Amino acid sequence: MKGEIYRISGPVVTIQGINTRMYDVVKIGHERLMGEVIGIEGDRSIVQVYEETAGIRPGEPVENTGMPLSVELGPGLLESIYDGIQRPLPLLREKMGDFIERGVTADGLDHEKPWEFKSTAKAGDAVSGGDVIGTVQETINVEHSIMVPPNVSGTIDEIKEGKFTVLDTICTLTDGTKLQMMQKWPVRMPRPVTKKLTPNTPLITGQRILDGLFPVAKGGTAAIPGPFGSGKTVTQQQLAKWSDTEIVVYIGCGERGNEMADVLTEFPELEDPKTGRPLMERTVLIANTSNMPVAAREASVYTGITIAEYYRDMGFDVSLMADSTSRWAEAMREISSRLEEMPGEEGYPAYLSARLSEFYERAGRVESLAGFDGSITIIGAVSPPGGDFSEPVTQNTLRIVKVFWALDAKLAQRRHFPSINWLSSYSLYTKGLADWYNDNVSPDWVKLRDNAMDLLQQESELQEIVQLVGSDALPPDQQLTLEITRMIREIFLQQNAFHPVDTFCPMDRQYMLLETIHKFADKASAALESGVTMQDIVKLESKDELGKVRFDEDFEGALKKVIDKMEDEFDSLKSEDYGARATAEEAE
Amino acid sequence: MAPEQLQRRLSKLTKEYKTITEISGPLIFLEKTEPVSYGELVHINLPDGTTKRGQVLDTSHDKVVVQVFEGTGGLNRESGVRFTGETIKLAVSSDMLGRILSGSGDPLDGGPRIIPEDRLDINGAAINPYSRLPPEDFIQTGVSTIDGTNTLVRGQKLPIFSGSGLPHNEIALQIARQAKVPGSEEDFAVVFAAMGITNEEAQYFMADFERTGALERAVVFLNLANDPAVERLITPRMALTAAEYLAYEHDMHVLVILTDITNYCEALRQMGAAREEVPGRRGYPGYMYTDLASLYERAGVVKGRKGSVTQFSILSMPGDDITHPIPDLSGYITEGQIVISRELHMKGIYPPINVLPSLSRLMNSGIGEGHTRDDHKAVSDQMYAAYAEGKDLRGLVAIVGKDALSDRDKKLLEFADMFEDRFVRQGLDEDRDIETTLTIGWEMLAELPESMLTRIDNKFIEKYHPAHKK
Numbered sequence A: 001m002k003g004e005i006y007r008i009s010g011p012v013v014t015i016q017g018i019n020t021r022m023y024d025v026v027k028i029g030h031e032r033l034m035g036e037v038i039g040i041e042g043d044r045s046i047v048q049v050y051e052e053t054a055g056i057r058p059g060e061p062v063e064n065t066g067m068p069l070s071v072e073l074g075p076g077l078l079e080s081i082y083d084g085i086q087r088p089l090p091l092l093r094e095k096m097g098d099f100i101e102r103g104v105t106a107d108g109l110d111h112e113k114p115w116e117f118k119s120t121a122k123a124g125d126a127v128s129g130g131d132v133i134g135t136v137q138e139t140i141n142v143e144h145s146i147m148v149p150p151n152v153s154g155t156i157d158e159i160k161e162g163k164f165t166v167l168d169t170i171c172t173l174t175d176g177t178k179l180q181m182m183q184k185w186p187v188r189m190p191r192p193v194t195k196k197l198t199p200n201t202p203l204i205t206g207q208r209i210l211d212g213l214f215p216v217a218k219g220g221t222a223a224i225p226g227p228f229g230s231g232k233t234v235t236q237q238q239l240a241k242w243s244d245t246e247i248v249v250y251i252g253c254g255e256r257g258n259e260m261a262d263v264l265t266e267f268p269e270l271e272d273p274k275t276g277r278p279l280m281e282r283t284v285l286i287a288n289t290s291n292m293p294v295a296a297r298e299a300s301v302y303t304g305i306t307i308a309e310y311y312r313d314m315g316f317d318v319s320l321m322a323d324s325t326s327r328w329a330e331a332m333r334e335i336s337s338r339l340e341e342m343p344g345e346e347g348y349p350a351y352l353s354a355r356l357s358e359f360y361e362r363a364g365r366v367e368s369l370a371g372f373d374g375s376i377t378i379i380g381a382v383s384p385p386g387g388d389f390s391e392p393v394t395q396n397t398l399r400i401v402k403v404f405w406a407l408d409a410k411l412a413q414r415r416h417f418p419s420i421n422w423l424s425s426y427s428l429y430t431k432g433l434a435d436w437y438n439d440n441v442s443p444d445w446v447k448l449r450d451n452a453m454d455l456l457q458q459e460s461e462l463q464e465i466v467q468l469v470g471s472d473a474l475p476p477d478q479q480l481t482l483e484i485t486r487m488i489r490e491i492f493l494q495q496n497a498f499h500p501v502d503t504f505c506p507m508d509r510q511y512m513l514l515e516t517i518h519k520f521a522d523k524a525s526a527a528l529e530s531g532v533t534m535q536d537i538v539k540l541e542s543k544d545e546l547g548k549v550r551f552d553e554d555f556e557g558a559l560k561k562v563i564d565k566m567e568d569e570f571d572s573l574k575s576e577d578y579g580a581r582a583t584a585e586e587a588e
Numbered sequence B: 001m002a003p004e005q006l007q008r009r010l011s012k013l014t015k016e017y018k019t020i021t022e023i024s025g026p027l028i029f030l031e032k033t034e035p036v037s038y039g040e041l042v043h044i045n046l047p048d049g050t051t052k053r054g055q056v057l058d059t060s061h062d063k064v065v066v067q068v069f070e071g072t073g074g075l076n077r078e079s080g081v082r083f084t085g086e087t088i089k090l091a092v093s094s095d096m097l098g099r100i101l102s103g104s105g106d107p108l109d110g111g112p113r114i115i116p117e118d119r120l121d122i123n124g125a126a127i128n129p130y131s132r133l134p135p136e137d138f139i140q141t142g143v144s145t146i147d148g149t150n151t152l153v154r155g156q157k158l159p160i161f162s163g164s165g166l167p168h169n170e171i172a173l174q175i176a177r178q179a180k181v182p183g184s185e186e187d188f189a190v191v192f193a194a195m196g197i198t199n200e201e202a203q204y205f206m207a208d209f210e211r212t213g214a215l216e217r218a219v220v221f222l223n224l225a226n227d228p229a230v231e232r233l234i235t236p237r238m239a240l241t242a243a244e245y246l247a248y249e250h251d252m253h254v255l256v257i258l259t260d261i262t263n264y265c266e267a268l269r270q271m272g273a274a275r276e277e278v279p280g281r282r283g284y285p286g287y288m289y290t291d292l293a294s295l296y297e298r299a300g301v302v303k304g305r306k307g308s309v310t311q312f313s314i315l316s317m318p319g320d321d322i323t324h325p326i327p328d329l330s331g332y333i334t335e336g337q338i339v340i341s342r343e344l345h346m347k348g349i350y351p352p353i354n355v356l357p358s359l360s361r362l363m364n365s366g367i368g369e370g371h372t373r374d375d376h377k378a379v380s381d382q383m384y385a386a387y388a389e390g391k392d393l394r395g396l397v398a399i400v401g402k403d404a405l406s407d408r409d410k411k412l413l414e415f416a417d418m419f420e421d422r423f424v425r426q427g428l429d430e431d432r433d434i435e436t437t438l439t440i441g442w443e444m445l446a447e448l449p450e451s452m453l454t455r456i457d458n459k460f461i462e463k464y465h466p467a468h469k470k
Helices: A089-096 A208-213 A232-242 A257-269 A294-313 A325-338 A352-361 A392-398 A409-413 A430-440 A445-469 A476-493 A507-529 A534-538 A541-549 A555-575 A578-587 B003-014 B168-178 B199-212 B229-233 B235-250 B261-274 B288-296 B325-333 B342-346 B376-400 B407-424 B434-445 B458-464
Strands: A002-009 A012-016 A024-028 A033-041 A044-049 A061-068 A070-073 A115-119 A132-139 A142-147 A154-159 A162-164 A169-173 A178-180 A183-186 A195-197 A221-225 A247-253 A283-288 A317-323 A364-367 A373-382 B020-024 B027-031 B040-045 B051-060 B063-068 B080-087 B089-092 B100-102 B118-121 B160-162 B188-197 B218-224 B253-259 B308-311 B314-316 B336-340 B353-360
Touching (some): A024 A044, A033 A294, A044 A294, A061 A183, A070 A294, A132 A169, A208 A476, A221 A392, A232 A257, A232 A317, A232 A373, A247 A294, A247 A325, A294 A317, A294 A373, A325 A373, A325 A392, A352 A373, A373 A392, A409 B353, A430 A445, A445 A507, A445 B376, A476 A507, A476 A534, A476 A541, A507 A534, A507 A541, A507 A555, B118 B235, B160 B168, B160 B325, B168 B314, B188 B199, B188 B229, B199 B218, B235 B288, B235 B308, B261 B288, B261 B325, B314 B325, B325 B336, B336 B342, B342 B353, B353 B376, B376 B407, B376 B434, B407 B434
Parallel strands (some): A221 A373, A247 A283, A317 A373, B100 B218, B160 B314, B160 B336, B188 B218, B188 B253, B253 B308
Antiparallel strands (some): A002 A012, A002 A061, A033 A044, A070 A183, A115 A132, A115 A162, A154 A169, A169 A178, A364 A373, B020 B027, B027 B063, B040 B051, B040 B080, B089 B118
C-alpha cells in the first residue's frame, strides 16, 4: 500500500493516503528514508524521520513496512558499533564513505557470517519462550545462548548442529514453526521476565569513591549529573572499562564525535582485567553523535536497552551506560515541539517523567523466562544546564534512581578527580549490600566507611570555621581531623583515570588503603594525647608516602613499607621525651 | 547535472509565484505552489528589481514557509518567488584563499566571482564516528595558559568564553598568528567568519591579517552588525563548508575562527520567535543544542585524509554568566573552553585567561611523551591544584590577615600570585614554545616544598626539578 508525503517540517513529516499503526516503521520518499509513526490525525500520520529531510518534497511516495522499530538480536552483537537505529557504522562507512549520507539501510547483524551452533536441546523436548536450545561461542569468553523467542512455545521436531548463519533454520517445532538464531524485538517494548529479584551484589567498578562510599548494586540504577567539564564522560567510560559485568552496552547519545572516536579506538585496545582479552569482546557500542539526526538519537537509548535485555535473558550481568540522558530528553523535546504539543516544564514534553521512569524500570535483577539470574545495571549521565540540579531532567531522574553521584565543577577545577561530591551524593543500596561487604571484603568495612563519611561531614563543618578564623585557631584534635580528611580526600577519594595502575583499584586494595588511613588517624590521635604537637605529625614522611602507594605496581609491597615506616616514625615521636622538649622550646 | 534534473531546475526557475499570503518578520508564507522540497533555496524578486534569497522552512501541499536571509524589508504581496530546486550550496575552490566574501558567500573585495571547483551543500554531512581519527597532534599556540594547562590539538573545537570589553579578539589573533605544529611544515589555512560583529572589529581583524600576511592563507566571510540577522544562520555554515573543502579535498590544516557565537544564537532566537515556536530556556529555541552541534561538530580529523578542521570560536557570555544557555550548551558540545576573566584583565594581566574554569578535554591525548614532554600532565595538574588552593586562600586572607596562615598556606598564596604574574602574563607578540612554558612551570613549583608536590611522580622531580638538575 502506498501513500504520499503531505508536509515536511524538519525531522517531522506528515503523510497521507496510507493506513498506519502507532510506531510502525515507514519508508519516506524516493530515497526511502526510515521513519516511525508517532501520531495519527484523521487519515494523516505524523512520522519522525531518522535521517536528514532536506530536499524531500510533498507528493513523494511513502510505504508502510507494518513493523514497529525493532532490533536484530543474535550472535554478532558483541564487538559491534551501531548508530541509534542499529546500523553498523563500519558498514555505513563502506557504503557511503566518511560522511553519513541518507537512504542507506544496513542489517544490524551480519546475515552471511556462519556461526558454530551447538544444540543443548533434543527432538521431543517441550520448549517455551526464553528456553535455551543451543549455544554459540560468540567471542572467546562469551558463550551466547540461543533462546526460543519469548512468544513461541511447542515441542521440538528437529534440531540441527553445525555451521549456520543467523537466518538459517536450526530448529523446527512440531507445529511447523521454524526457529533461527536471530530474533527481532521491538525496541519500545520490554522483553518479558519471570520475575524481578532484589539486587544483593554490588557492581564492583574499581573506582574507590564509587565502590567505597556510594556503591550501586548489580541490577540497580544510578545517575551521574554534572555540569560540563566535571568528568561525566570519563566516569562513564571508566565504568564501561572496569565494572565487573559480563556484558557492557555503551550508548553515546547526542555526544561529541571526537569523544566517540576516542571510545571507538580505545575500547578494542583495552584489556579486560578479568580475562586479559580485549574489552571490546564483551561490549556493544552505540554512537549517535550530536550532529546525527535527532530522531535516531531518541531511538538510540531504546536500541541499547533492548540489546542489554537480550543478554540479561541469557543470565548475564549487563551494565548499560547512557551518555547522556539529557540529550535524549532534548531529542524528545525537539520532536515534541515540532509536533506543536503542549509543553510541560522548560519546554520538555509532559511525558518526560513517564519516559524516563519506563526506561530506568527496564533495569533490574531478574529471573529470566528460562530461570536464569541476570541483571541490567543502568548508569545514566545527566547534563543539567548550568549545572543546576533543579532542572526537570535531573529532578525526574532522581525520583527514580537509587544512586546519585553528584559531580561538582569546583572539585574538577581543583583537578580533584573523579569530581564526585561526597557530601551531596548518596546510595540507597549501602544497607542492602552490607552483608556482601561483610562476607567478601571485611567485617569492619562498613564501620570504616561510616567513619570516613562521618569525618568528611565533620570536615565540611570545620571548614566553615576555618574560613572565618584560619586553621591555626582550631584545637589540635580538630586540626588532626582536617589532616585525616585531607588524607581521605587525596589518597582514597582521588583517583587518576589516566594512570595505568591507579585507574583500577580492586576491593581489597581499597580496604587496605582506608584501613591504613584509619591506622594513621588512631596513632596520631594517641600521639596528640601523649603531648606530641600537630606540627610534628604533619611532618611525618610516611603520610606523604602513603599518597603515592596507589600509583605503585607493587601495591602491597609499597604499602607494607609505608606502614612499617609509619610505625617507626610514631615510635620515635613517642620515645623522645616530649614533655621536656616542649618545655625547653617554650623557654627559648 | 543530469539532463532531467537541469530540465526541472530550469522549469522551476522560469516559474514565478506571486502567491504570498502573509509576511511576518523574516518569514513569508505562500500558497498554491507545486511541491517544493524542504530546505530548498528560494529567490524572491522585489517590485523594485532587487533579488533576495531565502530557504524553505516548512512545506506542504497547501502552504510553504520561507525564511528570507536579507530581511523582508521592501517585500510585498506582489513580489515574485522562484524556487531553485536545490538546497543552499557554496561554490568552493582553492582560489578562495585570500578572498573576502559576504555572509552569504558573494565577493566583497571587488575581485571576480569564484570559479567553482565544486558546489557543496552548506549543511554538510555528519562525519561517521567510525571514520574519525581521535585528535592527538599538539598545536603550539605560544600561549602558556593554553599550551601548558589547556592544550589545543588538531581537530579540536575549543571556544573562547569571553565577555564584552575583554581582549578576546587579541587572543584569537595571537593564536591565529602563532599556532603551529612543532616540527611539521604542512599546509595550513585560516577560515574566518564574522557574525554580527561591528565594522570596527572587522577592520581590526582585517588589518592584522594584512599586516602579518595571513590574508593570503585565509578565507574571510563577513556578516557585520548591520547585515540582516537571518544571514548569520548561514554564514558559519558557509565558512565551515569552505573549511571542510580545503581540509578534506586539498589536505590543508584549517583553523576556523567563528565570532561571535552569541550573535548567531540571537539570530536563532529571533527566527524561533518569528516562527512562533515554543521557546526553551530564556527564549532560545529548544533545538539550540542540536543546531549548535551541527556547527561545532564540523571539526575533526578523518581517517585516511591529510587535512583537519580545528575550531577556535569566540563566544561572549552575556553578563559574564557561564550558566547562560549559549555558553552552557556550547560547553556541552565543544571539547573544553578557554575562559577569559574580567578580574585578571582588571589587574592588567594579558592574556587574562582564568585557567580554573578553562578546560581542554583532548589535552590528555595531545601531551606527554611523543607529543610534548613526559612530565607535562603532572606539572599541569600540580599547578592547577596549587593555584586553586592559593586562590581560595586569598578570600581567607581578606578576613584574618596573612599572619594567621600556616606556612603551607603562605606558600600557596605566594604561588598563586607568581602563577598569574609569570605563567599567565605574557606579551602580545610573545611566542613561548612548550619547553619554555614547562620551564616556567618548574621554576614556580620549585618554590614550593617538595613534599607538597604530591601530584608529580618522583622520577619527574628527579629529572626536571631545578634543585635536582644542578
